[in-house]
Amino acid sequence: xxxxxxxxxxxxxxxxxxxxxxxxxxxxxxxxxxxxxxxxxxxxxxxxxxxxxxxxxxxxxxxxxxxxxxxxxxxxxxxxxxxxxxxxxxxxxxxxxxxxxxxxxxxxxxxxxxxxxxxxxxxxxxxxxxxxxxxxxxxxxxxxxxxxxxxxxxxxxxxxxxxxxxxxxxxxxxxxxxxxxxxxxxxxxxxxxxxxxxxxxxxxxxxxxxxxxxxxxxxxxxxxxxxxxxxxxxxxxxxxxxx
Numbered sequence: 539x540x541x542x543x544x545x546x547x548x549x550x551x552x553x554x555x556x557x558x559x560x561x562x563x564x565x566x567x568x569x570x571x572x573x574x575x576x577x578x579x580x581x582x583x584x585x586x587x588x589x590x591x592x593x594x595x596x597x598x599x600x601x602x603x604x605x606x607x608x609x610x611x612x613x614x615x616x617x618x619x620x621x622x623x624x625x626x627x628x629x630x631x632x633x634x635x636x637x638x639x640x641x642x643x644x645x646x647x648x649x650x651x652x653x654x655x656x657x658x659x660x661x662x663x664x665x666x667x668x669x670x671x672x673x674x675x676x677x678x679x680x681x682x683x684x685x686x687x688x689x690x691x692x693x694x695x696x697x698x699x700x701x702x703x704x705x706x707x708x709x710x711x712x713x714x715x716x717x718x719x720x721x722x723x724x725x726x727x728x729x730x731x732x733x734x735x736x737x738x739x740x741x742x743x744x745x746x747x748x749x750x751x752x753x754x755x756x757x758x759x760x761x762x763x764x765x766x767x768x769x770x771x772x773x774x775x776x777x778x779x780x781x
Contacts, residue, residue, distance in 0.1 A: 541573040542773050545640075545650040545690075547614070547659030549697075551585065551599070554578045555607035557656060560755050567766055572773075575647055579612030580639040581632050614662045620703075629703050636662065637682035649687045651773060652694060656755065657729055660698025664714070664737045667693045671712045679709065692772035693718040693741070694765070697729040697753055700736035710740040717743045719768045721761075725752040 548557035554576030558565070565574045585600055603611055614636045620628035644650060655663030669680045670689045693714060700710065718741040722734045731748070738744040747764050749756035756762070 540648075541571055542652075543573045543575060543648060543650040544652040544654060544769075545575050545577075545644070545663075547653070547655035547663050548576070548579065548612070549655075549657035549659050550613050551583050551611040552579075552603065552656075552659075553607050553609040553612045555609060556603055557659070559606055560656070563757060563762060564755075564765055567762070568769075575643075575650065577640065577643050578609045579614050580636040581613045581615065583611040583613050585611050614658055627703060627705055629705060630701065634679070634682065637679060640666065641683045644687050645684045649684075651690055652692045652769065653690050654694035654696070655698060656696040657698070657753065660695040660729075661701060661737070663693060663695060664698055664740075665701060665706070665709050667714045667716070667718075668710045668712070668740065671715065673712045674709075677708065689716060692716050692769070694721070694768070695719070695734070695737060696721045696755055697723060697726055697734060698737045699729050699733045700740060702736075714741045715743075717745065717768070717772050719745050719747060719765065721747045721749065721756060721765070723751045723753060723756075724748055725750065728753040 546554075546557060546561065548554055558574070558576045600611075613632070615630035615632040618628050618631050620626060653663045653666050655661070666683070667690065668674065669677060669683060670687060672689065674680050693716065695718065698720060718738070720734055720738045722731045724731065738746065745768070747756070747761060749758065749761050
């Protein structure tokens with residue numbers, strides 16, 4: 539029996555290695571029947587140009603990424619606000635490159651059974667899930683993804699959100715028809731619960747896990763159990779090591 543593949547997409551200015559470290563308490567519970575895939579974002583973020591280490595939190599994050607990995611700070615796109623004066627609607631600069639990159643990644647690794655993501659990665663995961671709906675095969679952005687990849691069995695979004703630019707509304711036209719779990723931090727000031735619910739609103743079987751923390755992966759045993767049981771339910775492999 540082939541292993542169940544879970545595609546895990548990191549947040550803005552993170553990378554695959556750092557994200558794997560952040561979610562290790564979840565992934566370490568699963569047996570070898572599961573393969574967790576942690577690609578690096580297609581775009582490099584030059585932190586010195588965008589974010590000065592002018593406070594302890596910024597500097598700590600930058601130091602942590604450098605100490606934990608070699609890929610540096612990565613992103614799936616760069617959000618560009620609308621500029622009415624130039625008739626520019628705004629959008630995700632670099633989205634197409636990331637779609638092409640993930641398409642090739644899936645072609646190499648094989649079709650995935652679940653897509654999850656954190657923050658910007660959660661938004662990207664939601665867009666991928668929506669584009670993989672069988673009725674979206676003619677969508678222009680769907681052409682970047684391999685034909686053999688069908689709609690995964692489930693989606694899991696940590697501080698995820700729906701794309702805010704109207705040109706992406708068609709991506710969500712048919713919604714997401716498989717079970718999804720939306721993890722939201724009650725103290726998250728970056729992706730608020732209200733913003734996370736915009737993604738849940740396009741999911742047919744969206745479930746919510748709220749935790750008392752902020753913009754982070756929940757680490758309590760209770761929250762970990764909810765995530766574990768969700769994945770167990772939607773994937774239901776024949777064999778699995780006891781937890």
